[in-house]
Amino acid sequence: MGRLFFILFLLTTTGALAQQTPFEHSNKKETATYTEVIHHYQSLAKTYPQAKLITYGPTDFGQPLHLLVLSKDKVFDPVAIRKSNKRILLINNGIHPGEPEGIDASMMLARDLLKENKLPKNVVICIIPIYNIDGSFNRGSTSRANQNGPIAYGFRGNSKNYDLNRDFIKTDSKNSQSFQEIFNTWQPEIFVDTHTSNGADYQYTMTLIPTHKDKLQPLLSTYLTQTLVPSLYQEMEKKGYEMIPYVNSIGETPDQGITGFMESPRYSTGYAALHNTIGFMPETHMLKSFDKRVDATYKLLQTYIDVVVRDAKLIGENKKKADEAVALQQNFAIDWKLNKKESTPLMFKGYAAKQKPSEVSGLDRLYYDRNEPYTKEIKYWNTFEPALTVSKPIAYLIPQAWTKVVALLKLNQVKVQQLSRDAVIPVEMYYINDYKTATRPFEGHYLHTAVKVNPTLQNLPCYAGDYIVYVNQATNRYIVETLEPQAVDSFFNWNFFDAILGMKEHFSAYVFEDTAAELLKKDPALREKLEKEKAAKPEMAKDAEAQLDFIYKNSSYNEKTHTRYPIGRLLKEQHLTLK
Structure with a gap:
């Protein structure tokens, strides 16, 4: 009855803003529903002129994706904001709605910043209230069997059962399309995607995954590792939440050491890195109480704002220089491997891992003894090396038949031009020599890996309307890592071009x-x-x-286009007539 009364109160509130969020109203045991979240932000936007709730494109669930923009000077045009040399911080919540801390923390943070008149002058804060709207409606209390609260929460998959944190390249969902529209319209310098962890037990409430330092543009990487991350750790410790890197154990327990996480572009932070945006995936610990997890997330988001405000000028300069450098960059790493020889010592606060007889099987089982906390040095492997590097061509030539490829390039602010007349153009074409394909579907696809190509020089017939993409853009990493078939999350590996792998003619x-x-x-x-x-x-x-x-x-009868990757690489400058 109390919950129903609170919802009715929210829906009938006009003008005056409800003082408490559903999280606070429930004694910090419940997370807000989609309806409550959107009403909260609508109330903020109605009450405070510094807030605007913008509606973007659809999701698979039918509801639109929203963006709350907090701007002290009431300017809500992203172009004007960038011209005024303000930084843009984008916070994404509820990509996995069963991990809802960011949803509730952002509601309170936005309210408090507005109510206390604490919006920064030089930073505009953008918040996606709930990204996986579909999953937030699929509400229950048992889908995350290892998690300590809240009472009820959403489901990881969306209404097509996609994990949206694997969909930033293949873009099977409307959610992903709408997110990319938001991301590329606002072009944030810093991106934060809130999560909850699974895995080992340890003393920390908050763990952190930054965009991996080795794949990030070097200027951004230097700022990330030497300034931004140390500041986050120092400030969070002052606020009572000592942090640790995401606990990606190399063995069964963290005692044997942990590794960094090399996020490929299918993930939100890997996608952000393709646009020279520094990304973070904070992961609260599933076994800590929900109120502590929300509080840690609130304080971390607050800390991001403070650090971005402090370093706004430097962050802007770094982003501009990184964009310029990537536009000129010649070689791109498109696959990575962990350097297992290079590790650093890390002081880790864990719990003793022990064995005892299982009450289910009678066999030994792992458990962590919280009565035996420890602080000890473990190894941290966090150096990745390029496993494969490619040199960019001058341009890629894309036949107009491949409409989804072109649409995604355009969605990601890639400059795409078209030929105005037919032409035969000398290019390098790849033949797919070998590849492995998963035996089970992953996120709706039978992924390819271990691709081997045979490059050959050919005169490619091109036609008016075919597309050309010059690789001289700030978006070069998006271009190369989607169009080079050997890249981990290339369009080829996500099955965009599987039709070329089958022969259309043969012989009797x-x-x-x-x-x-x-x-x-x-x-x-x-x-x-x-x-x-x-x-x-x-x-x-x-x-x-x-x-x-x-x-x-090995004869002229062979099908020349069989296994030929359809996108050509222009290796020499050539005058082309363009529309």
Whole structure:
């Protein structure tokens, strides 16, 4: 009855702002529903002219994505804000609605900043109230079996059962499209995506995943590691919440050490890095009480604001220089590997990991003894090295048939031009030599990995309306990491181009036998090539079909576009007539 009364109170409140959020009203045991969250922000926007709730595109659930903008001087145009040299901080909440601390912390933080007239002059704060609106409506209390509260919460998957923190490149959801519209319209310098952890037990309430230092543009990486992250740790310790890097254990427990997290572009912070935005994924500890988790998140968001205000000028200069550097950058790492030889010592506050008989199986089971806390030095492996690097072309040529590719490039502020007339253009084309494909679907896709390519120079027929993307832009990393098929989260690996992997024509053996015999008579080099192949593969000598197939694939009859990646790489400057 109390909850129902509170909702009715919210819905009938006009002008005067409700003093408490649902979290506070419930004695800090409940998280707000979508309806309560949006009404809260509508009330703020109605009460305070420094706040504006903007409606963006749809989600898979049918509700639009919202953005609350807090601007001290009441300017809500992102272009005008950037021209006035203000920084933009974007906070994203509820990408996993079962991890709702950021939802409630942001509601209170926005209210307090407005009510206490504490909005900064040089920073505009943008808040996505709930990103996975779909999952927030799928409310229950058991889907996160290891989590200590709140009483009820949303579900990780959206209404298509996608994990939206894997959807920033493939963009299967409308949520992702609308998020990318917001991100690229506002172009934040700092991005924070709030979460709750799973995993080991330890003493910390808050853990932190920054954009990985080794993949971030070096100027941004230096500021991140030497200034921003140390400031966050120092200030949070003063506020009563000592932090630790996200506990990604190398063994069963943290005692053996932890590793950094190399987030690929499918994740929110990996996506942000493609745009030279410093991203963070704070992860509160699932076993700490919900009120403490919300409080830690509130104080961390407060700390982000304070540090961005303090360093606003430097952050802006770094972003501008990073954009300029990336536009000129020639080589790009598109895959990474952990350096297992290089570690640093890390003081870690954990609990003793022990074994005892399981009441379920009778076998030994792991448990953490909270009566035996410890502080000890463990190893922290946080250095990643490029596993694969590519040199950018001058431009990529994209046939106009690949409409989703072009739409996503445009959505991400990539300058895309079109040919105004037909032309034959000398380019480098990739043939997909080898790849592995997952045997089970992941987020709706059978992902490709371990891609091997064979680059060949060809004269590519292009047509009026085909697209060209010059790789001289601040968005170069987005361009390269989506269009190079060997990149971890390339469009190819997400199955955008699977149609090229199947042959459309072949032969009937009884007919092609005579053609193949004639080819071998006329082409001694082909016969020699066949004999070498048979010598290398003795089983082939007993397989007539395999020999015919080899001849077919090494003749002019072979399908020239089979396994040919359709996007060309322009390696030399050439005058092209563009629209």
